[in-house]
Amino acid sequence: MKNIIITGASSGIGAALALILAENHNVLLLARNLAELKKLQAQNPRLRVEALDLTRENLGPHLHSIITAHFSQVDILINNAGKLVNKPVLEITRQDMEQVFATNVFGLIETCQVTIPLMKAGAHIVNIGSMGGFQGSVKFPGLSVYSSSKSAVAGFSECLAEELKEQKIAVNCLALGSAQTEMLGEAFPGYKAPVSAAEMAEFITDFSLNANRWINGKTIPVSLSTP
Numbered sequence: 396m397k398n399i400i401i402t403g404a405s406s407g408i409g410a411a412l413a414l415i416l417a418e419n420h421n422v423l424l425l426a427r428n429l430a431e432l433k434k435l436q437a438q439n440p441r442l443r444v445e446a447l448d449l450t451r452e453n454l455g456p457h458l459h460s461i462i463t464a465h466f467s468q469v470d471i472l473i474n475n476a477g478k479l480v481n482k483p484v485l486e487i488t489r490q491d492m493e494q495v496f497a498t499n500v501f502g503l504i505e506t507c508q509v510t511i512p513l514m515k516a517g518a519h520i521v522n523i524g525s526m527g528g529f530q531g532s533v534k535f536p537g538l539s540v541y542s543s544s545k546s547a548v549a550g551f552s553e554c555l556a557e558e559l560k561e562q563k564i565a566v567n568c569l570a571l572g573s574a575q576t577e578m579l580g581e582a583f584p585g586y587k588a589p590v591s592a593a594e595m596a597e598f599i600t601d602f603s604l605n606a607n608r609w610i611n612g613k614t615i616p617v618s619l620s621t622p
């Protein structure tokens with residue numbers, strides 16, 4: 396039984412992941428919407444839930460106290476929280492940029508900073524990227540800031556894997572293609588994804604639990620479709 400942290404677990408892929416992983420593991424869920432997290436906990440009391448805004452001041456010390464109240468050691472961290480803004484570049488505000496990068500990049504990096512000291516050999520960090528941030532993939536108007544934040548997630552993941560290789564902690568980035576969630580609706584209104592949140596979560600579950608034996612420091616496209 397592993398100790399697992401999932402950020403952005405209050406909806407979509409994160410919520411689906413939470414329910415699958417909690418069948419056999421200790422799972423701590425983090426997101427801003429505590430009421431939604433508690434609904435998941437009601438479905439499986441093994442789930443641990445805490446409200447967390449990744450954009451808050453002094454995230455590191457706050458997150459450290461939350462995590463260590465539940466786990467003295469962490470086996471898997473799934474950095475799944477994400478923020479999307481869909482606007483043409485000329486309309487994007489500084490506030491939009493700060494929200495997206497604070498959530499998708501700075502919050503993710505600080506979550507790694509807090510969690511890595513609690514990890515030992517064999518641990519796995521899985522960062523949820525996007526096909527939009529995958530080099531050479533098809534790009535879409537309106538998603539420049541979101542997609543570039545996900546490119547940063549991919550680059551960070553590959554660099555972090557290098558730093559942690561002596562400790563035998565693996566770091567990978569999954570560049571997801573479309574899965575049917577609220578966020579997909581914001582990015583591509585009316586588009587129907589070929590994969591549900593639960594189906595995507597099935598893949599991420601298996602990858603998070605097992606793939607670090609074979610894969611480290613990689614950004615992997617996980618996509619059936621364009622987008």
Ligand SMILES: NC(=O)c1ccc[n+]([C@@H]2O[C@H](COP(=O)([O-])OP(=O)(O)OC[C@H]3O[C@@H](n4cnc5c(N)ncnc54)[C@H](OP(=O)(O)O)[C@@H]3O)[C@@H](O)[C@H]2O)c1
Binds near residue numbers: 447523
């Ligand atoms: N669905 C797709 O097609 C697709 C494709 C490529 C990549 N992705 C990636 O997959 C991940 C999950 O997305 P999803 O589609 O499941 O979208 P979603 O349903 O909108 O979920 C996003 C999650 O992130 C959390 N979050 C947002 N801002 C946060 C903050 N400041 N602090 C803490 N948590 C925050 C939200 O919770 P609260 O609002 O409760 O905080 C929510 O649980 C994201 O990283 C997304 O970029 C999705």
